[in-house]
Amino acid sequence: MSVVLGNVGNTEVIFVKRGEKGYPYEERVGTVFKAEYLDVLLLPLEKDKKVLFVGLGKENVKEPSTSMEISAKACKELKKYEISEYSFNVENLRLNKESFVNFAKGIYLSIKAKRSYKSDAKIEEAKVGIVGTNLDISPLLKKAEIISDSIIFARDMVNAPSNYLHPKEFTEEIAEFVKDTAIETEILDEEELRKLKMGGILGVGGSSAFPPYLVVLRYRGNPKSKENTAIVGKGITVDTGGYCLKPSQFMAGIRGDNGGAAAVVGAIAILAKLKAKVNVTAIVPTAENKIAPDSYVDGDVLTSYSGRTIEVCDTDAEGRLILADAVTYAVRNEKATRVLDIATLTGAVVGMYGFTIGGVVTDSDEMWEEFYRASLKTGEKHARIPFGREHEKMLESDIADIKNLGGKFCGTITAGLFIRSFAEKKPWLHIDIAGTAWVDTPDYAYQDKYATGVCTDTIAEWLMG
Structure with a gap:
């Protein structure tokens, strides 16, 4: 080719x-x-x-x-x-x-x-x-191919059948994809997660026969700068909903819940291959959300890596639990100066924007403006969703520090704010791609049926911008 x-x-x-x-x-x-x-x-x-x-x-x-x-x-x-x-x-x-x-x-x-x-x-x-x-098209073709390779990687990871892509295989795919770049790869296995007391990741994936992992990818393209952006992606390789089992009509797509993880891996690979002068850490918590005799259930209280306790109100709101640990790790261990997280997180965002617009919740006007300008260059559509103190109150728990579900309404907002509460006041931006990561019928000619690889190039463009 x-x-x-x-x-x-x-x-x-x-x-x-x-x-x-x-x-x-x-x-x-x-x-x-x-x-x-x-x-x-x-x-x-x-x-x-x-x-x-x-x-x-x-x-x-x-x-x-x-x-x-x-x-x-x-x-x-x-x-x-x-x-x-x-x-x-x-x-x-x-x-x-x-x-x-x-x-x-x-x-x-x-x-x-x-x-x-x-x-x-x-x-x-x-x-x-x-x-x-x-035009001198040779360098332009090279850039286009690098970006496209990352988008195709993201699509392949989301499309992969869950029995071909357990968390361990996902970590191996990630390591293989970035191996010939300037990216440093560290993979934390279940034993290391237990030593760190990562109760969110372990609570979701600790009872599966295929244990969870945390992948850390470090790219330091500007060693003179102290700035370090963390990009954190949800890497659930199969999501049954746990004991809050998904309805049968949604079971066909449960393998595609790692679109956020695939996007951040693809994005950091683009940055490394184009030798961008930025410092970025991509973090991927990956697990299976399955049912087992000792799986977590509604009413359980998990202790996150931050030390804060979480009341589980819905085992199908698992993505935010693993992201909580990963975001805390980004801030405390990787010294991130700002955090972007991305996930196929809520059905509510699909109700708002359908399958062509991603929902963004952020507490940083600067991050939003930068990200929005980047999306204009890649052609992807995103909309910022406002929030207030009343939405944060929806996450208050009677028995723990926070609960993982905010109620019947404002699901996209409260899901994002749950993750924000673990960013420890660092500038933060959250992207919900539950509607845009997957299409049964392509909306654009450059898409294929199923995974889209959405946000892979927009995140990279934002960080190069």
Whole structure:
């Protein structure tokens, strides 16, 4: 698989704006090809040559999501016809460096092999050329491929069947993915978690036949700075809901509860491979939330790594329990100066924003502004959710320091605030990707069915910004 400067194969991809005149072969296709956004038409020519027309409508091709979609749509359309060598003519797109990277990401996300569990799976090779640009595309292609590789890694981890990706296997996948970078990897096993008294992680995963772990990835791209951002991702590899068993209609997706963990691993790998001048620590608590004779149940009180006690009101609110220990570890052991946590955390966020917008809860205007600007560059959508003291009161417990459920309402807010209470007053930002980490039907042409790899590149962009 490769993307190169120059012509490749006998098929050319041409982009056409709605109402545009004078483009090649207009006289042959003008009556049937209206060039609405993402319209496609394959025109056979002489001697096995072909042209694929892709409609742009009236869209701004420099908008990140658009530039990714138009290239991805072309790649996927040609794949239907088993055409694996072709060239993009990007002359009339007039892409700048930033939009070209997004355009190339659309290509890589569409043609790079995804992990398959079919016995007869074949790796399909593709060769793609780029013509019609004066940009030095070599470093731009490299950046796009690095970012895309991390997004694909995140998708593969979330898509993995739970019997292929127990916590131990997840830690091994993480270590393998970052092994040839400047990232330092430390893996804490169950014995070490017990010595540290990490009651949140152990409470959730300690009774599984496949024990929990904590993965710590350290990248120090700016040793002169004392700043160290912690990015903490929920890594539940299978979530039955515990004794608060999930309804049967939700059981099909219980393997995909590690999207936050996959995103932070992918993000720190991007930073290391691009040699970003930042200091970042990625922390992944990973466990299984299953049912066993000695599993935790509603009404239990767990003692977290911070020493604070937690009343368990719902065993299906397990993600915040493991994140509590991980966030405390980030602040106390890794000396994080600010904390971002990300998780497939609440169904409530899906009710608010559906499957294309992530919910953000934060106590730092500065972190929000930086993260929002980064999301504009990657094309992902996020919305900030306000909170107040009344929401913090919803987490007050009669028998412990805090409870892991806030009540019937404001579930996304209270889940985030639960995690915030373990950040020990460090600037904090929480992203709930329960709606955006997984799609049964892709919303954008550069997505595949199931895992999206959401926030992998936005977190990296935020930290490079």
